[in-house]
Amino acid sequence: MSENYVPSSKFGKWFNDRLPLLTLSKHLTDYPTPKNLNYWWTFGGILTFCLISQIITGIVLGMHYVAHADMAFNSIEHIMRDVNYGWLIRYIHSNGASMFFLAVYIHIFRSLFYGSYRSPREIIWILGMLIYLLMMATAFMGYVLPWGQMSFWGATVITNLFSAIPLVGESIVTWLWGGYSVDNPTLTRFFSLHYLFPFLILGLVVLHIWALHVPGNNNPIGIDIKKPSKDTVPFHPYITIKDLFALLIFMIIFSGFIFFAPNILGHSDNYIEANPLVTPKHIVPEWYLLPFYAILRAVPDKLGGVVLMLGSIFILMALPWLDSSKVRSTVFRPLYKKFFWLLVIDVLALGYVGAMPAEGLYLLIARVGTIYYFAHFLIVLPVLSRIEKTEPVPLSISEPVLGGMLKPEMARSDRKDV
Amino acid sequence: MCNLKARFIILSLIFFSITFNQVKSEEKTKLLKVDWSFKGITGKFDRSSLQRGYQVYTEVCASCHSMNLVSYRNLGEPGGPEFSVDQVKAIAANFEVEDGPNADGDMFTRPGRPSDKFVSPYPNVQAATAANGGAYPPDMSVLVKARKGGSDYIYSVLMGYEDPPAGFELEDGVYYNKYMDGKKIKMSNPLSEGIVTYSDGTDATEAQMAKDVTTFLTWTAEPHLETRHKMGVKVLIFLTIFSLLVYLSMKRIWSRIDSEK
Incomplete structure (x- = not known):
């Protein structure tokens, strides 16, 4: 076991007694992982890659970017045209944000499906939700930096949400802007925070992984397992190679976007420099925020919309209970499986109508979708979890039949979802 | 599980077909589709089309539209029109560039150099707006990326001038164009047959000029498109081979565990 690990070299032992980095690395290598993890479990590693890649490309972009309302737009174009491989770095960064969210959504839905948020992993789940919140804030502020039309008007719409707060709303908005409209002070503070937040995320990711390593990974059949045992494999090389393979497949898709459709996920209006005098016809956020945008617009009342939108995220934190x-x-x-897929469709539908004008059929879908979203967590889940007759659960991953299974076929390893 | 998945797919299909139908009914006139040489994963610019496109831009569009982000030197860079160094110098020298202040504190003009940005037709946005009946002719550097539909859209607008249908109200200085929002545009039809004379002998039809200038504008919006495509193909090949090797190693490593069963 890694706790009793003694480095073989004399220097290693001397160093490790003072700072047990080698013990940590031994722990990470030996970390007993359930052997039945499927590919949905590879997104943790993929997300770590996304974060690191965003930070590295972001630092390089920051060397060339000018955070000034008069110069930001042209400095981005300077990066795209004149900086060596600037176009590559910027496209990795802008598409990387989308890929980051794609991965985080899969990661979250995986957790929802396999109950990874349940005891004893509540803290991992809450830390994850905090990371997700910070990600949204970071991505939103990053989208403002090119200072295109969608940057400017997106910033105006989102910051204006705070004005819905009674009494102090207007003052808060002025404070956020650093003036009476979205302008240069807003841009410079967004740049500063956009640079800061990823490091906060990184810190939370360390805690997220630390908290994970206390109970260990959940697994597709969701049972507690003995560690280490026949049910587990050491993290290295079994999980590292599997994560690497999944990451490479992910990178192939990622590269497809970067090299062959780098602007398909963005909005064309963002290649028009910000102009406070011209409002774009439809102001839409980036695709990954669309479900929340749909919820916001589904409510006829501004404050109500804001409350529901924030509620839709914070409700997730209460999920373990x-x-x-x-x-x-x-x-x-x-x-519950049926309702889970209904939730997936619901969120996709909300995302779709979020991109459409809030009228007619779209608005109706948004309202029904919003109602179901909250009903799913506040009614369906608590009620179902009490009354549902569940199928028998195997006692261990490798020896389900000996464990007194009522239905041995449940444990067959060829089942796609196990 | 299969049953569930099938239901999931059917439900989503129904949902998206309903909403897409609604979108379709609202859709504007379909854009003209051109088989651009720069499309697809190995797409490249047609060099002579870029050169002709530059000629159309500089002889027609540039009298109103600026192109602030592009320098004359770009015209000679790989992946672009690839004019020779001497041609680029000659092109730049055709333009008068304001420079200064000099030692006496005065601004002066001098012939352009390859390192200069394209000279704008107007001193500022306000002047451009005033000279064009209150409609600012947008800067063309990233125009293709700034419009939904990209190259097809620009080409369609250039080809979309028609006589308005009976009863269609047009104010003074506004023209009918079926691809514009509201079918109105404040730019008169910029292209007419033979408005430029191509030095390579290509027939300067409206469609030819529209195609050439759109190609040129696509390059100015995305000057590294060819490098990007070339690198992308290499990256994909590398990642595919690498992931195959990793896959085989993974199977090998996991076979130790799977054989324990």
Whole structure:
């Protein structure tokens, strides 16, 4: 076990007694991981890659970018045209944000499906939600930096949300802007914070992984396992090679965007320099914020919209206590499984209508979608977790039949979702 | 599970077909589609089309539209029109550039150099707006990326001038163009047959000029497109081979565990 690890070299032992980095690295290598983890579990590693790649490309971009309302737009074009491989670095960074969110959504839905947020992993889940919140703030501020039309008007719309707060709303908005409209002071502070937040995220990621290493990974059948045992494999090389393979597949998709469709996820209006006198026809946020935008616009009242939008994120933090089912993994919850996929469709639908004008059928879909979103967590999940008749759960990963299974076929390893 | 997945797919299909139908009914006139040489993963610019496009830009568009982000030197760089060094110098020298202040504190003009940015037709946005009936002719450097539909859109607008249908109200200085929002545009039809004379003998039809100038504008918006495509193909090949090797290693390593069963 890594706790009793003694480095073989004399220097190593001397160093490790003073700062146990080698013990840590031994712990990370030996870390017992359930052997039945599927590819949905590779997104943790992919997300770490995304964060590091965003930080590195971001630092380089920061060397050439000028955070000034009169110069920001042209400095981006300077990066795109005159900086050596500037176009590559910027496209990695801008598409990287989208890929980051794609990965984080898969990571979150994986956690929802397999009950990874449940006891004893509540803190991991809450830390993850905080990371997600910071990611949204960082991405939003990053989108403002090119100072195009969508940057400017997106910033105006989102910061204006704070004006819905009774009494102090207007003052808060002025304070956020550093003036009476989105202008140069807003841009410079967004740049400063956009540079800071990724490092806060990095800190939270360390805590997230630390908290993960206390109980260890959840697994597709959602049972507690003995560690180390026949049910586990050491992290290295089994999980590292699997994560690497998944990461490479992810990078192929990522490269497809960077090299062959680098602007497809962005909005063309952002290649028009910000102009406070011309409002774009439809102001839309980046795709990854669209479901929340749909919720915001579904409510006829501004304050109500803001409350529901924030509520839709904070409700997730209460998830470990809303779900009281005795079974962790949705694999063994036939009824809840249906509602889970309904939630997935619901969020996709909300994202879709978020990109459309808030009128007619779109608005109706947004309202129904919003109602279901909250009903899912506040009604369906608590009620189902009490009344649902779950399927029998195997007692261990490798020896389910000996464990007194009622339905041995449940544990067959060829089941796609196990 | 399969059953569930099928249901999931069917539900999403129904949902998206409903909403897409609604979108379709609202959609504007379909853009003209051109088989651009720069499309696709190995797409490249047609060198002579870029050179002709530059001629159309500089002889027609540049009388109103600026191109602030592009320098004359770019015209000679790989992946662009690739004019020779002497041609670029000659092109730049055609323009009068304001420089200064000199030792006496005065501004002066001098012939352009390759390192200069394209000279703008107007001193500022306000002057450009005033000279064009209150409509600012947008800077063309990134125009292709700044419009939904990109190259197809620019080409369509250039080809979209028509006589307005009966009963269509047009104010003074506004023209009918079926690809514009509201079908109105404040720019009169800039291209007419033979308005430029191509030095390579290509027939200067409207469609030819529209195609050439759109190609040129696509390059100014994305000057590193060719490098990007070339690098992308290499990266994809590398990643595919590498992931295959990693996959085989993974199978090998995991076979130790799988054989324990």
